[in-house]
Amino acid sequence: MSELASKATKSDADDQLASKRSQFLLDGDVYLDGNSLGALPASVPGRLEDVVRREWGELRIRSWEESGWWTAPERIGDRIAPLVGAAAGQIVVGDSTSVNVFKALVGAVRIATAERGAGRDEILVDATTFPTDGYIAESAARMTGCRLRPLAPADVPAALSHRTAAVLLNHVDYRTGRLHDLPSLTAAVHAVGAIAVWDLCHSAGALPVGLDEHGVDLAVGCTYKYLNGGPGSPAYLYVRRDLQDRFDSPLPGWNSHAEPFGMRPAYEPAPGALRGRVGTPDILSMLALEAALEVWEGVSIDTVRTKSLALTDFFLECVTEYVPEGRVESLTPVRHEERGSQVALRCEDAATVMKHLIARGVVGDFRAPDILRFGFTPLYVTYSDVERAARALAETLAP
Amino acid sequence: MSELASKATKSDADDQLASKRSQFLLDGDVYLDGNSLGALPASVPGRLEDVVRREWGELRIRSWEESGWWTAPERIGDRIAPLVGAAAGQIVVGDSTSVNVFKALVGAVRIATAERGAGRDEILVDATTFPTDGYIAESAARMTGCRLRPLAPADVPAALSHRTAAVLLNHVDYRTGRLHDLPSLTAAVHAVGAIAVWDLCHSAGALPVGLDEHGVDLAVGCTYKYLNGGPGSPAYLYVRRDLQDRFDSPLPGWNSHAEPFGMRPAYEPAPGALRGRVGTPDILSMLALEAALEVWEGVSIDTVRTKSLALTDFFLECVTEYVPEGRVESLTPVRHEERGSQVALRCEDAATVMKHLIARGVVGDFRAPDILRFGFTPLYVTYSDVERAARALAETLAP
Numbered sequence: 001m002s003e004l005a006s007k008a009t010k011s012d013a014d015d016q017l018a019s020k021r022s023q024f025l026l027d028g029d030v031y032l033d034g035n036s037l038g039a040l041p042a043s044v045p046g047r048l049e050d051v052v053r054r055e056w057g058e059l060r061i062r063s064w065e066e067s068g069w070w071t072a073p074e075r076i077g078d079r080i081a082p083l084v085g086a087a088a089g090q091i092v093v094g095d096s097t098s099v100n101v102f103k104a105l106v107g108a109v110r111i112a113t114a115e116r117g118a119g120r121d122e123i124l125v126d127a128t129t130f131p132t133d134g135y136i137a138e139s140a141a142r143m144t145g146c147r148l149r150p151l152a153p154a155d156v157p158a159a160l161s162h163r164t165a166a167v168l169l170n171h172v173d174y175r176t177g178r179l180h181d182l183p184s185l186t187a188a189v190h191a192v193g194a195i196a197v198w199d200l201c202h203s204a205g206a207l208p209v210g211l212d213e214h215g216v217d218l219a220v221g222c223t224y225k226y227l228n229g230g231p232g233s234p235a236y237l238y239v240r241r242d243l244q245d246r247f248d249s250p251l252p253g254w255n256s257h258a259e260p261f262g263m264r265p266a267y268e269p270a271p272g273a274l275r276g277r278v279g280t281p282d283i284l285s286m287l288a289l290e291a292a293l294e295v296w297e298g299v300s301i302d303t304v305r306t307k308s309l310a311l312t313d314f315f316l317e318c319v320t321e322y323v324p325e326g327r328v329e330s331l332t333p334v335r336h337e338e339r340g341s342q343v344a345l346r347c348e349d350a351a352t353v354m355k356h357l358i359a360r361g362v363v364g365d366f367r368a369p370d371i372l373r374f375g376f377t378p379l380y381v382t383y384s385d386v387e388r389a390a391r392a393l394a395e396t397l398a399p
Numbered sequence: 400m401s402e403l404a405s406k407a408t409k410s411d412a413d414d415q416l417a418s419k420r421s422q423f424l425l426d427g428d429v430y431l432d433g434n435s436l437g438a439l440p441a442s443v444p445g446r447l448e449d450v451v452r453r454e455w456g457e458l459r460i461r462s463w464e465e466s467g468w469w470t471a472p473e474r475i476g477d478r479i480a481p482l483v484g485a486a487a488g489q490i491v492v493g494d495s496t497s498v499n500v501f502k503a504l505v506g507a508v509r510i511a512t513a514e515r516g517a518g519r520d521e522i523l524v525d526a527t528t529f530p531t532d533g534y535i536a537e538s539a540a541r542m543t544g545c546r547l548r549p550l551a552p553a554d555v556p557a558a559l560s561h562r563t564a565a566v567l568l569n570h571v572d573y574r575t576g577r578l579h580d581l582p583s584l585t586a587a588v589h590a591v592g593a594i595a596v597w598d599l600c601h602s603a604g605a606l607p608v609g610l611d612e613h614g615v616d617l618a619v620g621c622t623y624k625y626l627n628g629g630p631g632s633p634a635y636l637y638v639r640r641d642l643q644d645r646f647d648s649p650l651p652g653w654n655s656h657a658e659p660f661g662m663r664p665a666y667e668p669a670p671g672a673l674r675g676r677v678g679t680p681d682i683l684s685m686l687a688l689e690a691a692l693e694v695w696e697g698v699s700i701d702t703v704r705t706k707s708l709a710l711t712d713f714f715l716e717c718v719t720e721y722v723p724e725g726r727v728e729s730l731t732p733v734r735h736e737e738r739g740s741q742v743a744l745r746c747e748d749a750a751t752v753m754k755h756l757i758a759r760g761v762v763g764d765f766r767a768p769d770i771l772r773f774g775f776t777p778l779y780v781t782y783s784d785v786e787r788a789a790r791a792l793a794e795t796l797a798p
Contacts, residue, residue, distance in 0.1 A: 033459065040452070048447060048451055049444065049447075056436075057424045060430065060438065061764065064630075069631075095494065095495070096681075097678050098677045099650060099652070131653050132653035132678065135651045135656070136650065138666060224679070231454075231455055231683065232679045232680045232681040232685070249538075250542060251498060253495065253531045254497065257530070257534070263767065265526060267530075278495055279494075279496050279497035280496070280623070282631040282633060286631070288683055367662070
């Protein structure tokens with residue numbers, strides 16, 4: 001056994017999260033694509049069977065009340081809350097990330113302009129982010145009469161001014177895995193009186209976010225990456241408690257009404273986080289997510305972060321040791337404060353290389369034009385997985 | 400056996416759709432709430448188990464391509480299309496009805512104003528409709544600089560003018576079951592150069608809609624009522640083929656991009672119906688819906704309509720015969736051209752009466768303040784169910 005393989009075995013033996021792996025249904029593959037679609041938690045299939053056969057099939061319409069369907073968006077929001085450093089009552093689950101970005105950004109502009117005047121006419125958006133945020137931000141800007149300014153996150157502080165209404169940033173860059181400095185960027189946004197909106201898709205469940213601690217105003221995120229909610233599972237919206245009364249949603253569906261079953265012609269928004277709801281929640285996807293969240297029982301997100309950094313450090317170490325020099329170049333920051341839970345390697349013929357890797361049972365993904373992307377989910381990825389992945393990469397790239 | 404019970408038995412024996420009932424998982428109850436949540440089709444549990452365990456659990460990320468997840472919204476849209484009289488390529492499934500109303504109405508206003516000038520500044524909306532349509536229409540009006548005019552559908556023709564940008568109407572009133580005249584109202588809207596948007600929640604799967612035939616511009620609908628897709632299953636958006644190039648969505652998420660995996664910073668809308676997509680589709684709910692739609696194999700919507708009218712006629716006949724005079728009053732139009740697939744009875748103490756009915760195994764629902772609502776799903780409701788429901792109602796109301 002190589003030195004690194006021995007080190008992996010030892011690290012696995014010492015891993016505080018090791019027992020969590022058995023709560024997922026895994027096969028012999030090394031799955032490093034949990035930052036795209038999390039693996040299947042063992043609790044999901046049985047729970048979903050019960051939701052379908054008993055709650056839908058037998059109780060039918062009664063389940064809206066008796067099975068707690070109606071309150072699922074806020075109940076599951078409260079379950080996500082501790083993972084992103086939020087107290088209860090500030091998150092609702094539902095809709096896609098894109099739809100939530102729209103709600104959050106329009107809501108943010110309305111708060112900023114209502115309070116601080118019509119001169120607030122700019123939205124700053126992370127130009128390096130996952131593109132949907134930029135597309136939706138463009139629509140939000142157009143529909144609120146704002147100008148959209150796409151910028152690299154590093155250029156945001158210098159661009160902030162009394163004209164800034166809202167700033168939309170991604171906590172971790174989906175491509176490079178770079179972690180942005182949420183506390184200092186949020187503080188900078190607040191210093192000019194603007195509203196900070198964060199996209200947590202690539203950080204929630206992988207590292208501490210500290211929404212409440214850092215005074216984030218609004219946040220959105222998906223649940224199918226590190227939260228393992230299943231393909232296209234519903235996203236969530238965080239609205240900080242003291243902003244909820246001022247949150248004026250552009251999608252005021254009947255689920256966000258103060259009295260949804262009053263069927264009243266005039267809209268009156270519900271108090272609290274419920275104001276972020278829109279239409280009837282997609283119960284099957286939502287309750288699969290709820291079951292998936294059970295794996296977080298007793299898990300500290302700090303422990304997750306410690307293992308995540310150890311995994312990415314170890315992967316980079318193994319790559320350096322195994323892969324012929326010059327064949328790959330890491331785009332992921334070396335400094336822990338700037339690293340999410342993935343490693344992006346620039347590589348010639350990356351698309352083909354990833355195909356070969358997958359054929360060898362190491363699943364990452366390819367991002368155009370030349371990136372091999374590996375995500376590390378601390379709940380089920382082992383150090384031995386990491387060593388095997390680097391070894392497979394080296395073998396794939398061997399001359 | 401009473402005369403009406405004998406008649407029911409005979410009608411059931413003659414029912415062309417009788418064999419469809421066995422494709423649902425039903426119990427001994429008479430389920431007349433399929434206009435709120437359709438019963439569970441037998442094909443769903445097994446299919447969903449396969450989606451979860453094999454497609455998600457084993458294939459994981461590969462399923463986006465190999466299991467056809469990525470193309471599900473348009474594939475399932477094409478499956479719904481014949482049920483609402485639409486040719487393929489005009490419907491995408493996804494998001495809630497409320498979100499789709501927003502896309503459709505903003506899109507409608509943009510088409511009308513782009514083509515016919517800025518003087519088009521009014522949105523007319525059905526004031527009697529399910530409230531979410533009115534709430535969302537109010538937001539769409541606010542965000543497009545239009546004035547919202549809520550009206551009874553009968554007053555729409557007189558209110559139409561060169562200022563009308565778009566009109567949102569509900570095909571069947573959720574409360575009374577009144578069917579509005581889609582062909583003539585659509586023609587009236589077109590006569591003033593405005594765009595007609597129809598909400599099909601309470602008609603799709605219960606009666607012919609004829610979207611293409613009647614030149615409807617945009618339409619939305621849910622899939623959990625007569626389409627039996629499951630609790631909160633995704634809604635759909637219809638954009639008529641020749642309007643698709645001009646459809647300018649207010650929610651241009653990455654799934655509606657011409658090249659979604661190009662991850663390009665500039666938004667370029669996809670051609671065709673795909674332009675109505677937004678974010679990552681909720682696969683579990685969506686594929687449950689796809690399985691649920693299998694029950695429509697070989698079913699003619701005209702046959703469904705014939706049986707639907709026969710069921711509601713028979714229910715009214717049984718109610719007249721069994722229920723003591725003066726205890727209930729039907730709000731549902733007598734004329735077939737004005738009737739959807741439900742019967743709404745005004746009744747004193749309706750909430751309590753419905754509780755007693757449910758305790759007797761007859762499930763309808765209560766709508767405030769005084770309405771007993773019974774929905775008739777021709778695929779699984781029998782004439783004997785109908786006779787039993789009216790008898791139970793009479794027994795409940797007996798002095």
